[in-house]
Amino acid sequence: MVTSDAVLDALGNATRRSIVRVLAGGPLTVGAIALELPVSRPAVSQHLRVLEQAELVRFTESGTKNLYELDRAGFLAARAWLETFWSESLAQFAALAEATQEGG
Amino acid sequence: MSFEPVRQSVFVRCPVEHAFTVFTERIDGWWPASHRRLQGSRIALEPLGTGGTLVEHADGEALEIGFVTEWNPPASVTLGWRLGAPTGLATSVTISFAEREGGTLVEVVHSDGTPPLPDFPATAVLFTKAWAHVLAAFEEAA
Numbered sequence: 001m002v003t004s005d006a007v008l009d010a011l012g013n014a015t016r017r018s019i020v021r022v023l024a025g026g027p028l029t030v031g032a033i034a035l036e037l038p039v040s041r042p043a044v045s046q047h048l049r050v051l052e053q054a055e056l057v058r059f060t061e062s063g064t065k066n067l068y069e070l071d072r073a074g075f076l077a078a079r080a081w082l083e084t085f086w087s088e089s090l091a092q093f094a095a096l097a098e099a100t101q102e103g104g
Numbered sequence: 105m106s107f108e109p110v111r112q113s114v115f116v117r118c119p120v121e122h123a124f125t126v127f128t129e130r131i132d133g134w135w136p137a138s139h140r141r142l143q144g145s146r147i148a149l150e151p152l153g154t155g156g157t158l159v160e161h162a163d164g165e166a167l168e169i170g171f172v173t174e175w176n177p178p179a180s181v182t183l184g185w186r187l188g189a190p191t192g193l194a195t196s197v198t199i200s201f202a203e204r205e206g207g208t209l210v211e212v213v214h215s216d217g218t219p220p221l222p223d224f225p226a227t228a229v230l231f232t233k234a235w236a237h238v239l240a241a242f243e244e245a246a
Contacts, residue, residue, distance in 0.1 A: 014191065017193070096130060
């Protein structure tokens, strides 16, 4: 299972977020992604590797075409991170607020 | 596509003012250690109020996590929060404090931001549960 740190680090780059935005429209080849963005094809490949490790995109073959598409695993990991963050935070916050209440 | 913010709430046995004060002035006391970028860090809102920045400090290093976008003490506070790195995904979180019998109901709504942030839909996909639509969109295009 991918770590939320890997996902958040991968999404911490504007070019990689642009690649995700482009892929939200459907699976594309590396060349087609590069056409949509002001970056070189090798640079796109490098960013795709980071996104792939974070399970935000995955490689898929369609006939003779090598495509990249969004992978929900990474997004679900990031969302789970957020849910955990708030459940732990609110529990600790409630304990702190009640413990520090004057005369409480 | 429907966007589902992360929504959570907790009931606290204390007055609204105290809940708001603890939440905003003692962030370091409730922010989980497991969700910090820097080990042994200290997290605070500096300064408190409009224009404030949420900063994580450790060993002379300071990371900007977020910033106050709305400050309505003691009813609510809204923060712009970059997830992960300082250049990370922009999100918006509103924490509201409402009086209830015997205490305060604290509600958190963490979303992709209103109005939609420039990172849309990279942020939006994180906040959507309607994955069927996203998947259908790229299956159609295949």
